[in-house]
Amino acid sequence: GNSVTQMEGPVTLSEEAFLTINCTYTATGYPSLFWYVQYPGEGLQLLLKATKADDKGSNKGFEATYRKETTSFHLEKGSVQVSDSAVYFCALRREGNNRLAFGKGNQVVVIP
Amino acid sequence: NAGVTQTPKFQVLKTGQSMTLQCAQDMNHNSMYWYRQDPGMGLRLIYYSASEGTTDKGEVPNGYNVSRLNKREFSLRLESAAPSQTSVYFCASSEADRGGYGYTFGSGTRLTVV
Numbered sequence: 077g078n079s080v081t082q083m084e085g086p087v088t089l090s091e092e093a094f095l096t097i098n099c100t101y102t103a104t105g106y107p108s109l110f111w112y113v114q115y116p117g118e119g120l121q122l123l124l125k126a127t128k129a130d131d132k133g134s135n136k137g138f139e140a141t142y143r144k145e146t147t148s149f150h151l152e153k154g155s156v157q158v159s160d161s162a163v164y165f166c167a168l169r170r171e172g173n174n175r176l177a178f179g180k181g182n183q184v185v186v187i188p
Numbered sequence: 189n190a191g192v193t194q195t196p197k198f199q200v201l202k203t204g205q206s207m208t209l210q211c212a213q214d215m216n217h218n219s220m221y222w223y224r225q226d227p228g229m230g231l232r233l234i235y236y237s238a239s240e241g242t243t244d245k246g247e248v249p250n251g252y253n254v255s256r257l258n259k260r261e262f263s264l265r266l267e268s269a270a271p272s273q274t275s276v277y278f279c280a281s282s283e284a285d286r287g288g289y290g291y292t293f294g295s296g297t298r299l300t301v302v
Contacts, residue, residue, distance in 0.1 A: 121293070
């Protein structure tokens, strides 16, 4: 079946540090891939997406590249801010399948 | 730009009580979903509605029922609340039930069952 795996555990880093959150997936065919962000007390918001291999999604300084050869969609940001503190979810959706499959999420805490 | 609206935002129930969580979207989306979010469990799909007039079970449907009242509204009902249903509930909608489309989420209902 379709599944998404995110790295275990929260991520704590200092302001202006480089952020990477790993995401790998299992799916048949060519799924679309997404990153969602959840700020404290709020619902999930779409951060970026990529719909085919080698596509790069980007938004608010975050980037992720759809790597079919490694079945990965790692999220990166070059210089994080305190306001980036949130939970980040990786997700996939297969063509013709109307349900997103979510990873368990990663808490990111940015310290001033 | 209302998007997906959920009511209520907070609720405390006693064990055995019933309640309905309301969800409405104003984006003319076809598909709607109910998730629950628990610490360490991520998001789990309770029920979904691919289009008006249809509903299907997700991963954790036991103890819940849903109604797709019309294209805009999708409600979740707890007939006899249990402490295990203490959670944050999110409603979401999607324009189309195919690959490239993501979801738009509501801001959630925080439910405590005592």
